Amino acid sequence: MTIGNSGSASTSAELLAAIESVSSPDTVDTPFGQLNFFDGVPLPESVSTIYDALDLIRGVDVFLNCVPGASLVALRRGLRTLGIDSPRAIGYTDPRANSRTIGLTPNTETTYGTTFLDLKAWGPTIIEAPPNSMCVVDDFWFRYVTDMGIPGPDHGQGGNYLFLPPGYEGEVPDGYFVLRSPTFTNWVVLRALGGVADVRKTRIYPLSELDSPSPNEWINWVEESCNTVHANDLSFYFEVDEIVQEEPAEALDPERAGQLAAIGIVKGRPFDPDERMRGILDKAARIGAGMARALSYAPRDPQASLYGSWNNAFVGGSHEFLRDGARLLDARTQFHYIATVITPAMARARVGAGSAYAYTVHDARGEVLDGGRSYRLHVDPNPPAKNFWSVDVYDTQTRSLIQVPSTIWPAVASNSGQLVANDDGSHDLFFGPTAPEGRESNWVETLPGKSWFPLFRLYGPLEPWFEQTWRLGEFEPLD
Structure with missing residues (x-):
């Protein structure tokens, strides 16, 4: 042709x-x-550079995508140091959480109860949830399993829940809300409107003890100190390996399993990186942590912006971090790096139920909040909260309640009975190293040389919050 x-x-x-x-x-x-x-x-001299780079990239990917699992491994490790080492032992905070423990953004207004189910050791396990409660169970990769109580299938009447281990093929008795978890370990979070007394009505025992359950051991750990936050260095990958070795391979999606395998974390094989790989992974964790901090403190997804400097921690309105069929990887990291508990009730709050959240690390000028400076936050009259509202203050390094000399509860709350309102019903709140004279009850101490961030919570958010006809002010520098 x-x-x-x-x-x-x-x-x-x-x-x-x-x-x-x-x-x-x-x-x-x-x-x-x-x-x-x-x-x-x-060329030969470039091959090693290429593989070092590839291993670094894989390590960073693992950090960003496996924060949820590492977070629960660290939480379980911390609770074990307090004696909360089996589902029989249930930890709780009486009267409420405080800054003694390093833990991701707890609030100081709620009594928490918590433990971890061990479906491998116990087999099918029963939780008798108390009435008027708001309880959640998440699997060990920090994925939602069920709500119990008001947002759950018992609708706050109290109910019996049966949790079945992966692969369970035995008999399933009637009379239970039945859940099949993809992981053996599951995190249980207990909250009740009646506080400690109602939380302690919870009972957890194996199905095999149905006729004569052994009593639970209740451990008040409010006076104790421990670390429940995952690492930001090489040891992060050993935290992730712990969950990989314990749980069924099919509990993790193939993509993340592939990323883990690429750096040597494979179920059934020892994770023992050589000196070269240890150096690369330590660097990867520190880079990944830096990226996670950018995603959390300066998110670039437009849906992460609430208004002004205020951010929304749950981007996309999905507890699975899905939007248009795609996983929002940055949103998943943003949330899990600073927060805990996964439930649809948090991702998509309903009018008058659940809670709504907003946080910021910047003042009205766009500058990072500085613990050595003083600020005022004006809260307009009639905050749209059916129940109450609060502002808790956290350390930007640990994402835990800031540790200051003046109090173990670095927060202000409308239900405290201590806030002083202005004549028009509004509130001026103060944050800084020294209290403004006469306004000590409206003040939260901060530390010079450290940054901090507030988390504003509305319990029972009302229409003006969702419609944004009521908005938060900005942190105004006073010096």
Whole structure:
């Protein structure tokens, strides 16, 4: 077949363009150094650079995508140091959570109860949830299993829940709300409107003890100190390996399992990185932590912005972090790096039920909140909360309640009986290293040399919050 000159020239140009588009230049400048090739083949001195870079990238991916699992491994480890080492032992905070423990953004207004189910050791397990409660169970990869209580199928009447381990094929008795978890370990969070007395009505025991359950041991850990937050260095990957070794391989999606396998974390195999890989993973964790802090403190998804400097911690309105069929990877990291508990009731609050949240790390000028400076936050009259509202203050490093000399409850709340309102019903709240004279009850101490961030909570948010006809003010510097 003969092709005319013009056609031949056009075809040659297209072919050259195609070759160019699939080819690599002999040198490529990268953040990892210059990569050198001979006609597309990496030269020996560049091969090691390439694999170091690939391992670093995989390590960063694992950090960002496995924060949820590492978070619960760290939480369980911390609780075990307090004696909460089986489902029989239930920890609680009486009267309420405080800054003694390093834990992700707890509130100081609620009595918490908590433990971990161990469906491998106990098999099918029963939880008798108390009435008028708001309880949640999440699996060990921090995915939602069920609500119990008011947002759950018992609708606050109290109910019996039966949790079945992965692969369970035995008899399932009638009379229970039955849940099948993909993981053996499950985190239980207990909250009740009646406080400690109602929380302690909870009973947890194996199905095998149905006729004569052993009593639960209640441990008040409010006076104790422990760390329940995951690592930001090499040891992060050992935290993740712990969950991989314990849980069924099918409990984790293939994509994250593949990322883990790429850095040597595989179920049934020892995770023992050599000196080279340890150095790379330590660097990857620190880079990943830096990225997670950007996602949390300066999120770029437009839906993360509430208004002004205030951010929304649950982007997309989905407890699975899904939008248009796609997983919001950044939103998942943003939430889990600073917060705990996954439930649809948090992701999509209803008018008059549940709670709504807003947080910021910036003042009215766009500057990072500085513990050495003083600020005022004006809260307009009639905050749209059916129950009450609060502002808790957290350390930007640990994402835990800030530790200050003046109090173990660094917060102000409308139900405290201590806030002083202005004549029009509004409130001026103060934050800084020293209390404004005469306004001590409206003040939260901060520390010079440290940053901090507030979390504003509405319990039973009302229409003006969702419609944004009522808005929070900004933190106004006073010096």
